[in-house]
Every structure is written in C-alpha cells, then in structure tokens.
C-alpha cells in the first residue's frame with residue numbers, strides 16, 4: 197500500500213558529535229512541544245542504552261536501539277523498528293536521535309530508500325547539533341587547548357572532525373550549541389566556517405539546545421533534490437554505500453572505544469567524588485547513572501562531555517527498576533581495566549554498608565540535592 201503524502205509521518209533525524217547536546221535537545225522538544233504527538237527512537241553505542249533512560253518520559257514513547265551504530269550495524273533494525281512502530285501506534289512525528297558516532301547520511305537513506313519505510317515516513321528535517329566549544333578547539337589553530345584535549349589524542353580528533361564536516365554538510369537545521377562556553381568573536385568565526393560548508397541550513401545559536409520545537413519538527417525543510425545536487429552529497433552517498441560493508445558497531449568507530457561499568461553495590465560518596473576530580477585520561481565522554489550509599493532511593497545521573505559535568509539526582513528508583521550503577525565511558529585509548537579497578541575501589545565495603553544500614557555512617561555526601 198502506498199500512502200498519500202498527508203499520511204506519511206514526518207521524520208526528524210538529530211545527529212551531532214559525542215556529547216554535543218542531542219539528548220538535551222530531544223528532552224527539550226518532548227517537554228515543550230504541544231502540537232505534536234512525538235515518538236522517539238534513540239540509538240546508543242554502548243551495551244547499555246543509557247540515553248533511553250536519560251530521555252524524559254522514557255517509558256512509553258522511546259524506542260531503543262542498543263549495542264551498535266544505527267548507521268551501519270543496526271541499519272536493518274532501524275527499518276524494522278520504525279515500520280513496527282508505525283503499525284503499532286499512531287503518532288504524528290518521529291524524532292530519531294543517532295548515537296554520537298553515527299553518520300547521518302546512511303540513516304537518511306533508510307528513510308529514503310527502504311520501501312516499507314518510505315511509504316510510511318517522510319524525511320522532514322535533518323538536524324545537526326554542533327558542539328561549538330569542540331568545534332572552536334578543533335578548527336581554531338589559535339586556540340590554546342585545555343589539558344583534556346591533549347588526552348583525546350590528535351588522531352581520533354582528526355577523524356571526529358571528518359564526521360563533523362559530514363554533519364554540517366547535510367543538514368537543514370544546525371544548532372550551534374554550548375554557546376555559553378565560547379567567546380563571541382570565536383562564535384562569529386565558527387558561524388562563517390559553518391556558512392561556507394553549509395549555506396542552506398538554518399543556523400541557530402543555542403545554550404542547552406534550547407530551541408522552539410517547531411524549528412525542528414514537521415518543518416518540510418528537507419529537500420532531496422537540492423541536497424542531491426551538491427557535489428558533497430554525491431560523493432558521500434557513494435562512500436556510504438561502501439561504508440555499509442564495514443562494521444563499526446562494537447564501540448570502535450572513528451578511533452573511539454567505549455565500555456560500560458555496572459555494579460549493584462553503591463559507591464561511597466567521598467571516594468567517588470575524589471575519583472571524579474581526578475578523572476581518567478583518555479575519557480572525554482561519560483554518562484549514565486550511579487548508586488550512592490547515602491541515597492539508596494535516588495537515581496544519580498552523571499553526564500560529562502568535555503568541560504561540562506553534571507552529577508546529581510535525576511529521579512527516584514521505581515518498584516520495577518533494578519537499581520544499579522551503569523556508567524558508559526567513551527574516549528580514545530581508554531584504559532578500561534584500570535578504570536574498572538579504580539571504580540571498584542570506590543564501592544562501599546561490607547563494613548561501610550553495615551554502617552549505612554545501621555544509620556551509623558559518618559560519611560559526608562558532597563553531591564547536589566534535588
């Protein structure tokens with residue numbers, strides 16, 4: 197059955213480099229939109245899809261695709277899931293959040309070329325969330341780099357920059373995010389570089405991806421013919437066909453590796469905070485949630501991307517939850533075994549647990565309260 201234009205569900209694909217602010221944007225849109233019933237599909241590269249939990253209202257409206265990159269390894273899953281979604285429930289917009297290592301073009305192709313998908317969906321808006329702070333450091337040779345950049349390693353930095361160029365080139369709406377961290381003159385420079393790469397897109401400066409939902413939902417902005425005419429698109433389309441054959445779904449794409457630390461035993465707040473202050477080299481992205489001995493009922497969230505760190509309560513564990521720490525670490529040359537051992541050292545000992553249970557613990561809890 198071929199559906200008419202009006203029946204096709206508009207699709208917004210949100211892409212952007214690791215930690216740029218994609219989940220923040222999705223949450224923002226879900227919170228603020230009133231005109232549309234939005235379904236969300238999130239893809240995360242770790243074995244645990246912490247993004248699904250970090251998206252507000254994650255219960256019913258968020259579909260997860262885990263343990264791979266939606267642009268290659270999970271491509272068939274993506275097609276199957278979105279077709280199933282359209283058959284099972286009615287909604288009037290689909291928001292796809294790609295993992296920070298996904299390239300947007302192969303995802304777009306699923307919506308354009310897979311018949312079962314394209315007869316139900318209409319590719320509507322390609323959104324790129326750009327980490328203006330990261331872009332500033334990557335492209336401005338004058339910039340004095342903070343220590344953490346040296347930790348990232350130049351090779352992976354270069355490869356990530358390639359992905360970034362793709363993301364700037366093929367989008368309809370571009371959020372220049374994290375503007376709070378970048379000085380005005382640098383922002384002007386970035387804007388002019390971005391304009392050269394992509395004169396067609398609507399460019400918006402944002403902090404915490406704060407933008408009106410109608411800027412990214414059902415905009416009608418995606419224009420395949422215009423995009424196809426650009427030389428870059430043809431080249432990338434050819435490359436992305438080749439790219440189908442290789443798998444970068446095991447957390448080793450673009451020189452980036454990841455692992456997930458899990459434990460049902462809570463952290464001692466003082467030791468865990470001290471460990472966070474030290475921070476392991478090579479890790480430039482971390483996210484997920486953790487247990488603290490002092491707050492057994494609270495879901496504590498950790499989100500770190502470059503200089504942005506938040507660690508604090510994000511909710512209460514529910515009855516059907518399985519409380520545990522699940523932290524995903526992403527970076528270049530990440531020393532997984534050493535980090536696991538350090539985190540194990542932060543876990544409460546049996547004695548400390550007994551003190552906490554008996555209400556006799558003298559430990560201080562430096563983390564923020566709700």
Ligand SMILES: Nc1nc2c(ncn2[C@@H]2O[C@H](COP(=O)(O)OP(=O)(O)OP(=O)(O)O)[C@@H](O)[C@H]2O)c(=O)[nH]1
Pocket residue numbers: 212213214215216217218219220221247295296297373374375376377402403404405481483499500501504505506
């Ligand atoms: N200072 C600052 N921090 C921000 C801004 N936007 C997002 N963040 C923080 O950056 C971190 C990463 O944001 P997310 O929305 O999780 O990023 P993401 O693109 O979904 O990350 P991945 O899915 O891992 O690629 C979080 O700690 C956010 O609170 C911003 O405009 N300014």
